[in-house]
Amino acid sequence: SQQGEEDPQALSIQEGENATMNCSYKTSINNLQWYRQNSGRGLVHLILIRSNEREKHSGRLRVTLDTSKKSSSLLITASRAADTASYFCAIYTGANSKLTFGKGITLSVRP
Amino acid sequence: NAGVTQTPKFRVLKTGQSMTLLCAQDMNHEYMYWYRQDPGMGLRLIHYSVGEGTTAKGEVPDGYNVSRLKKQNFLLGLESAAPSQTSVYFCASRLGWRGRAGTEAFFGQGTRLTVV
Numbered sequence: 001s002q003q004g005e006e007d008p009q010a011l012s013i014q015e016g017e018n019a020t021m022n023c024s025y026k027t028s029i030n031n032l033q034w035y036r037q038n039s040g041r042g043l044v045h046l047i048l049i050r051s052n053e054r055e056k057h058s059g060r061l062r063v064t065l066d067t068s069k070k071s072s073s074l075l076i077t078a079s080r081a082a083d084t085a086s087y088f089c090a091i092y093t094g095a096n097s098k099l100t101f102g103k104g105i106t107l108s109v110r111p
Numbered sequence: 112n113a114g115v116t117q118t119p120k121f122r123v124l125k126t127g128q129s130m131t132l133l134c135a136q137d138m139n140h141e142y143m144y145w146y147r148q149d150p151g152m153g154l155r156l157i158h159y160s161v162g163e164g165t166t167a168k169g170e171v172p173d174g175y176n177v178s179r180l181k182k183q184n185f186l187l188g189l190e191s192a193a194p195s196q197t198s199v200y201f202c203a204s205r206l207g208w209r210g211r212a213g214t215e216a217f218f219g220q221g222t223r224l225t226v227v
Contacts, residue, residue, distance in 0.1 A: 033215060
């Protein structure tokens with residue numbers, strides 16, 4: 001079964017607004033990663049947060065990790081139409097080296 | 112730098128036919144993964160490899176076989192294709208453990224396979 005579950009499944013916002021996406025998981029992790037997929041393309045890595053980190057920033061991206069709740073959130077600030085894509089969280093469990101993905105969140109940013 | 116290259120990009124198979132999807136990476140990565148992506152299902156892990164000569168099962172391995180004879184190549188085989196294997200297949204690679212808690216994965220552009 002897939003380890004990560006994103007929420008919501010779809011999100012539609014106006015350009016300039018912030019977008020918040022959540023991911024919950026079930027097992028112990030080494031790290032959690034967020035990826036982006038434009039329509040018809042491969043996934044592109046956005047940000048990685050390790051299990052001993054609580055928050056990380058990269059440009060307009062902010063990711064948090066709460067290992068006690070087994071959850072993570074990705075915040076995209078000041079969204080742009082070009083941020084329209086699908087976003088996936090991925091769980092890396094070091095014990096078996098698996099990298100498993102959730103079902104993804106479809107983000108639409110209206111100009 | 113080509114990164115991760117998948118061939119072919121598109122393929123139509125008849126039920127019962129066999130084929131091999133090739134994934135090649137030029138980044139000297141140790142770990143390689145095969146996923147399938149279906150509408151509403153996200154990415155599901157088929158098989159993966161933690162190094163040359165090794166393979167392991169993922170979440171949905173049935174109907175697929177893999178081989179990693181060379182470090183840079185990871186092959187996914189369908190021995191007898193079924194319509195249920197119609198999907199988009201993605202390969203990914205990542206650097207192995209280097210004293211840090213993991214590294215990001217790099218993806219190919221995908222192979223769109225239709226089984227009729």
